[in-house]
Amino acid sequence: MDKITVLGLAAGALTTFSFVPQLVKIVRSKSTHDISLAMYIVISTGILLWLIYGLIISDIPVIVANAVALFITIAILSLKIRYH
Amino acid sequence: MDKITVLGLAAGALTTFSFVPQLVKIVRSKSTHDISLAMYIVISTGILLWLIYGLIISDIPVIVANAVALFITIAILSLKIRYH
Numbered sequence: 001m002d003k004i005t006v007l008g009l010a011a012g013a014l015t016t017f018s019f020v021p022q023l024v025k026i027v028r029s030k031s032t033h034d035i036s037l038a039m040y041i042v043i044s045t046g047i048l049l050w051l052i053y054g055l056i057i058s059d060i061p062v063i064v065a066n067a068v069a070l071f072i073t074i075a076i077l078s079l080k081i082r083y084h
Numbered sequence: 085m086d087k088i089t090v091l092g093l094a095a096g097a098l099t100t101f102s103f104v105p106q107l108v109k110i111v112r113s114k115s116t117h118d119i120s121l122a123m124y125i126v127i128s129t130g131i132l133l134w135l136i137y138g139l140i141i142s143d144i145p146v147i148v149a150n151a152v153a154l155f156i157t158i159a160i161l162s163l164k165i166r167y168h
Contacts, residue, residue, distance in 0.1 A: 008137045014130025021122035034118035038105035046098025053092045 012065045019072040023079075032080045040077040047073060096149045103156040107163075116164045124161040131157060 026032055047070045054062030110116055131154045138146030 004137065004140055007133060007140070011130050011133035011137050014126055014133060016130075018123050018127035018130055021126070022120035025120045025123075026118070029118065031118050034110070034113065034115050036106035036109045039102050039109075042098055042105070043102035046095050046100075046102055049091060049095035049098060053088065053095055056088055056091070 009061065012061060016065045016069045016072075019069065019076060023072055023076050026076060026079045026083070030083055032083045035076070035080050037077075037080055037084070040073055040080055044070060044073045044077055093145065096145060100149045100153045100156075103153065103160060107156055107160050110160060110163045110167070114167055116167045119160070119164050121161075121164055121168070124157055124164055128154060128157045128161055 022035075026035070047066050050062060051066040051070055054060075054066055106119075110119070131150050134146065135150040135154055138144075138150055
């Protein structure tokens with residue numbers, strides 16, 4: 001695997017898993033007052049489109065990264081609606 | 085432009101601009117208590133790597149989307165530190 005591919009995979013891993021600390025913070029605090037509902041609706045829709053795009057072009061990294069990210073952003077969205 | 089490219093561009097536009105309502109919410113409320121500092125440090129780093137990746141592979145959509153997203157996530161990160 002060349003260095004450019006490694007850079008792309010590192011970038012994808014960071015952006016995908018960046019939502020984990022936000023999810024953990026909400027689960028612990030049960031508070032979502034400052035979280036934007038619109039942001040998580042728009043980003044979850046965008047990530048779903050990325051996932052469909054990955055499935056169409058049969059790109060495993062795009063599929064995996066976006067499936068994981070979608071799971072996490074939908075969890076944050078659900079908690080935002082629940083604790084609203 | 086084929087339908088698959090349009091789908092990819094739509095996905096990129098949604099995930100890039102999803103951070104705008106969060107930034108607007110913070111600017112208005114001046115409150116970032118529920119926002120995860122770790123999330124915005126990790127995602128800004130990841131987006132910076134995406135931007136470098138885009139520059140290396142000379143991919144205009146990857147460069148533009150990540151340059152815009154980086155600007156917005158760094159603004160959110162700065163406000164999180166300021167209002168902490």
